[in-house]
Amino acid sequence: MASVQAEPTKIAHAAHGARAVLLPRQLSDPEFALFARVGGRREVQPGEIIFRRGELGRSMFIVESGQIQLEFGDGMPDKLIGPREFFGELVLFIGSHTRVANAVALNPVVLHIVDHDTFDELIASEPRLLAQFMRRSFSYLVASEQQLIQSLKRRNEDLMVTLDSLRQTRTQLSTAQRLVQTDELTGLCNRRGLYMFLERLAEYRLPGTVLGLLLIDLDRFKQINDRCGHLIGDQVLRAIAEEVQNAAASTDVPARLGGDEFALLMQVTGEEELRARATQIIAGVHALRFPGCNEGLGVSVSIGGGLCADGADWAVWYSDADAALYEAKGRGGDGYEVAPPHGNQSGGLHSVI
Numbered sequence: 001m002a003s004v005q006a007e008p009t010k011i012a013h014a015a016h017g018a019r020a021v022l023l024p025r026q027l028s029d030p031e032f033a034l035f036a037r038v039g040g041r042r043e044v045q046p047g048e049i050i051f052r053r054g055e056l057g058r059s060m061f062i063v064e065s066g067q068i069q070l071e072f073g074d075g076m077p078d079k080l081i082g083p084r085e086f087f088g089e090l091v092l093f094i095g096s097h098t099r100v101a102n103a104v105a106l107n108p109v110v111l112h113i114v115d116h117d118t119f120d121e122l123i124a125s126e127p128r129l130l131a132q133f134m135r136r137s138f139s140y141l142v143a144s145e146q147q148l149i150q151s152l153k154r155r156n157e158d159l160m161v162t163l164d165s166l167r168q169t170r171t172q173l174s175t176a177q178r179l180v181q182t183d184e185l186t187g188l189c190n191r192r193g194l195y196m197f198l199e200r201l202a203e204y205r206l207p208g209t210v211l212g213l214l215l216i217d218l219d220r221f222k223q224i225n226d227r228c229g230h231l232i233g234d235q236v237l238r239a240i241a242e243e244v245q246n247a248a249a250s251t252d253v254p255a256r257l258g259g260d261e262f263a264l265l266m267q268v269t270g271e272e273e274l275r276a277r278a279t280q281i282i283a284g285v286h287a288l289r290f291p292g293c294n295e296g297l298g299v300s301v302s303i304g305g306g307l308c309a310d311g312a313d314w315a316v317w318y319s320d321a322d323a324a325l326y327e328a329k330g331r332g333g334d335g336y337e338v339a340p341p342h343g344n345q346s347g348g349l350h351s352v353i
């Protein structure tokens with residue numbers, strides 16, 4: 001519920017104390033007497049609505065006793081109108097004006113209602129008094145509008161700050177999401193990242209291609225670690241990751257599945273391209289050199305691959321490529337093997353996650 005901005009109901013006194021100064025919405029004695037005399041008297045019960053926001057206004061109201069709450073809505077503060085104050089006067093100054101607030105009686109209220117015709121007659125019969133009333137009322141309305149503009153400006157600034165921090169949160173979220181899907185050592189996609197890609201695979205599929213999977217495993221990596229130390233071991237892993245990345249097109253997903261096992265999920269034209277990529281990786285790895293270690297120890301990889309059967313899932317693709325990898329390892333490593341086409345049609349990706 002909006003807060004209530006109470007307007008002073010007392011007559012304020014000028015600093016020098018010589019003359020009483022009326023607050024903007026207060027009527028002087030002669031003004032109140034005049035409006036009370038010509039206006040229609042109406043008693044209002046607590047909770048009764050005098051007018052609603054959006055209604056076409058026809059009259060101004062003067063409060064003799066009790067309190068009226070003006071509810072502007074849209075998060076703007078409500079206003080209280082008390083004895084000898086007026087509200088709804090805008091309709092008398094500009095024709096066919098719609099109400100900008102709901103006016104609700106907070107307690108038993110006595111009102112005097114001045115309509116358009118009565119007001120016009122008063123302008124003719126009491127021009128001096130009415131001019132004074134209108135002048136004061138106008139300056140109040142202008143001040144109110146200025147206040148409103150200020151408060152809207154402030155709200156706008158607050159909103160900009162909120163928007164800014166939301167943008168930051170979004171950036172942090174996407175950074176966190178990227179980190180969760182990335183292998184820290186090599187910067188490639190990790191297993192989780194690959195699974196997330198698989199969930200949205202349909203969005204990335206290129207027409208006229210088939211999916212192909214290569215599993216790449218370092219040969220005798222334990223020995224490299226043992227002989228050269230883990231730091232060199234890490235360097236080797238990073239270098240292999242680069243070779244896998246080099247063999248990947250922009251629509252492919254190179255990943256480190258863990259330890260010394262890498263994967264390359266590709267969109268290829270057929271088995272020939274799959275073999276060409278495997279050959280490229282093997283050749284790239286052969287050319288790698290690691291100062292202080294590589295002299296006596298070659299680095300090589302074994303690769304198992306296969307074309308991914310349509311309708312099958314990751315578990316099937318992985319198991320076919322893994323069987324081929326096992327064969328390549330069995331032949332002493334440093335080579336690749338491609339699995340025969342697989343006809344198995346099974347369920348969804350979720351069987352592996």
Ligand SMILES: Nc1nc2c(ncn2[C@@H]2O[C@H](COP(=O)(O)OP(=O)(O)OP(=O)(O)O)[C@@H](O)[C@H]2O)c(=O)[nH]1
Pocket residue numbers: 185217218219220221222223225229230231232233234237258259260329
């Ligand atoms: N430096 C380093 N070593 C790792 C990392 N993750 C796993 N390893 C090591 O990788 C080695 C993998 O050993 P194995 O699974 O026996 O594989 P391999 O020695 O390559 O044997 P083959 O695959 O049969 O040729 C282990 O010694 C792990 O400690 C890593 O992040 N950094």
